[in-house]
Amino acid sequence: xxxxxxxxxxxxxxxxxxxxxxxxxxxxxxxxxxxxxxxxxxxxxxxxxxxxxxxxxxxxxxxxxxxxxxxxxxxxxxxxxxxxxxxxxxxxxxxxxxxxxxxxxxxxxxxxxxxxxxxxxxxxxxxxxxxxxxxxxxxxxxxxxxxxxxxxxxxxxxxxxxxxxxxxxxxxxxxxxxxxxxxxxxxxxx
Amino acid sequence: xxxxxxxxxxxxxxxxxxxxxxxxxxxxxxxxxxxxxxxxxxxxxxxxxxxxxxxxxxxxxxxxxxxxxxxxxxxxxxxxxxxxxxxxxxxxxxxxxxxxxxxxxxxxxxxxxxxxxxxxxxxxxxxxxxxxxxxxxxxxxxxxxxxxxxxxxxxxxxxxxxxxxxxxxxxxxxxxxxxxxxxxxxxxxx
Numbered sequence: 001x002x003x004x005x006x007x008x009x010x011x012x013x014x015x016x017x018x019x020x021x022x023x024x025x026x027x028x029x030x031x032x033x034x035x036x037x038x039x040x041x042x043x044x045x046x047x048x049x050x051x052x053x054x055x056x057x058x059x060x061x062x063x064x065x066x067x068x069x070x071x072x073x074x075x076x077x078x079x080x081x082x083x084x085x086x087x088x089x090x091x092x093x094x095x096x097x098x099x100x101x102x103x104x105x106x107x108x109x110x111x112x113x114x115x116x117x118x119x120x121x122x123x124x125x126x127x128x129x130x131x132x133x134x135x136x137x138x139x140x141x142x143x144x145x146x147x148x149x150x151x152x153x154x155x156x157x158x159x160x161x162x163x164x165x166x167x168x169x170x171x172x173x174x175x176x177x178x179x180x181x182x183x184x185x186x187x188x189x190x
Numbered sequence: 191x192x193x194x195x196x197x198x199x200x201x202x203x204x205x206x207x208x209x210x211x212x213x214x215x216x217x218x219x220x221x222x223x224x225x226x227x228x229x230x231x232x233x234x235x236x237x238x239x240x241x242x243x244x245x246x247x248x249x250x251x252x253x254x255x256x257x258x259x260x261x262x263x264x265x266x267x268x269x270x271x272x273x274x275x276x277x278x279x280x281x282x283x284x285x286x287x288x289x290x291x292x293x294x295x296x297x298x299x300x301x302x303x304x305x306x307x308x309x310x311x312x313x314x315x316x317x318x319x320x321x322x323x324x325x326x327x328x329x330x331x332x333x334x335x336x337x338x339x340x341x342x343x344x345x346x347x348x349x350x351x352x353x354x355x356x357x358x359x360x361x362x363x364x365x366x367x368x369x370x371x372x373x374x375x376x377x378x379x380x
Contacts, residue, residue, distance in 0.1 A: 029303045030252075030266040032259045059248035062220075063266065066253040069222045076220040076253065113219045 001041050001175040004153070005188050007034060008176060014184045026153065027060040027125055032067065038175060039068035042123065042151045045173045046072075049148045051121045053077055055114070055140060057107060057132055060125040064153060068123060077114065079107040079136060092142040094135035099128070107135045109143075116144030127152040127174060130161025137170075149173060157189045191231050191365040194343070195378050197224060198366060204374045216343065217250040217315055222257065228365060229258035232313065232341045235363045236262075239338045241311045243267055245304070245330060247297060247322055250315040254343060258313060267304065269297040269326060282332040284325035289318070297325045299333075306334030317342040317364060320351025327360075339363060347379045 013021040025031035051072050056065035057079045065076045082105065090111040097104050114120065122136050133150065140147050147170065155162045155174035165172050177189040201214040215221035241262050246255035247269045255266045272295065280301040287294050304310065312326050323340065330337050337360065345352045345364035355362050367379040 023300065028267065028270070028300060030256060030259070030268070032256060032263075032266065035256070036260075059252060059268070059270075062249060062252040063256040066220060066222060066225070066256050069220070070226075073222075076222065077218065078220070078249070080218070080249075110213065110218060 001038075003034075003037060004176045005190070008154070008186055012186060014181050014186060017181055017183075020154065020156075020178065020181070020186065022125075022154065026064075030063045035064055035067040036070075038064060038153060039071050041175055042068045042121070042173070043071035046121050046149055046151065049121070050119055051148055052118045053114070053120050053145070055079070055109075055120050055122045055136060056124055057081070057136060061123055064125060065123045068151070072121070077109060079109045079139060081105050081107055092139040094138040094142075096135040097131045099131070107132075107139065109139050111143065114140060114143035114145045118143070118145035119148045120145045121148055121151055123151045125153050127155040127161045127165075127172075128159040130159075130164055133161060133165065151175075154178065191228075193224075193227060194366045195380070198344070198376055202376060204371050204376060207371055207373075210344065210346075210368065210371070210376065212315075212344065216254075220253045225254055225257040226260075228254060228343060229261050231365055232258045232311070232363070233261035236311050236339055236341065239311070240309055241338055242308045243304070243310050243335070245269070245299075245310050245312045245326060246314055247271070247326060251313055254315060255313045258341070262311070267299060269299045269329060271295050271297055282329040284328040284332075286325040287321045289321070297322075297329065299329050301333065304330060304333035304335045308333070308335035309338050310335045311338055311341055313341045315343050317345040317351045317355075317362075318349040320349075320354055323351060323355065341365075344368065 011024040054065045054069050054076045062078050069076045091108045093108045120140050149171035152174040155177045157177040157179050179187045179189040203211040244255045244259050244266045252268050259266045281298045283298045339361035342364040345367045347367040347369050369377045369379040
């Protein structure tokens with residue numbers, strides 16, 4: 001998605017040679033018209049797949065999934081990262097290693113929101129090592145729902161997540177794949 | 191907002207006589223067409239106020255704010271609840287007491303996303319004691335931005351948050367105000 005590459009070049013920032021900051025438009029401040037363009041692109045890719053639910057994880061996936069859902073006309077379900085006192089009932093769970101926060105956490109989703117009848121598109125902002133995605137896949141598969149595909153806004157192609165997921169046979173569509181950082185410049189795979 | 195009261199009666203659930211669960215449509219699974227109706231109602235209330243930014247807090251506020259922003263045609267900024275290694279730069283911060291999670295947390299927002307030129311609408315899913323809202327107000331006011339008003343989906347009218355905020359002079363619009371729970375029934379103020 002060329003418009004996304006241009007957006008990243010214009011508004012993104014490479015920090016410490018390895019972290020891509022896109023907080024101007026994707027995960028702290030949200031550029032809603034740009035999220036609409038992202039949602040339309042996911043719909044172009046998956047719109048004929050009879051998706052019944054978009055599944056994501058708090059927090060950065062929620063806005064992207066919600067805007068994409070306007071086009072798919074399906075509900076969003078987001079996995080939660082901590083068990084609060086208000087999250088009761090039967091849950092699917094998976095343990096996830098987070099490099100960003102430097103600790104493990106448990107993701108949970110209420111069983112009633114993913115069923116064997118669902119055809120699920122999993123959406124997230126970033127894919128690097130793929131730990132969060134492995135957790136989302138684990139809880140989706142516990143539910144018996146079908147994983148139709150994965151939609152990622154920015155994949156770090158030099159980390160192993162995308163390669164592993166494709167090797168496992170998943171359809172993975174990343175709207176931008178970062179090949180490498182050269183100084184403060186982002187080089188894309190395309 | 192009558193449609194919201196009906197939605198809560200139909201899909202909400204009162205737990206332990208004091209907790210209102212709306213995870214079918216508002217904060218775990220997201221009913222996107224219904225969030226569009228909520229966004230349109232916020233726009234009806236605040237659409238002539240020259241809002242420049244919608245401000246909310248992760249996670250439950252993000253979908254509501256993002257869909258509302260479609261009508262206001264402004265960016266969303268969401269406060270973060272934990273300082274990750276990726277959230278650098280200058281920050282406004284406030285300490286918030288959470289009853290849901292039973293501990294204090296710090297909310298942060300990057301200074302660059304709230305400025306004295308901004309006219310801010312603060313949106314959240316629930317208002318009870320108002321602790322999260324006080325934190326959002328504190329960081330907004332640190333920035334010099336103007337708080338035009340507050341938009342809440344469900345206010346628990348029997349808790350003190352709404353009364354305190356109105357007494358402080360804020361314009362507070364709650365789309366449904368729960369007066370009390372009688373057994374497993376929700377009684378609204380209207």
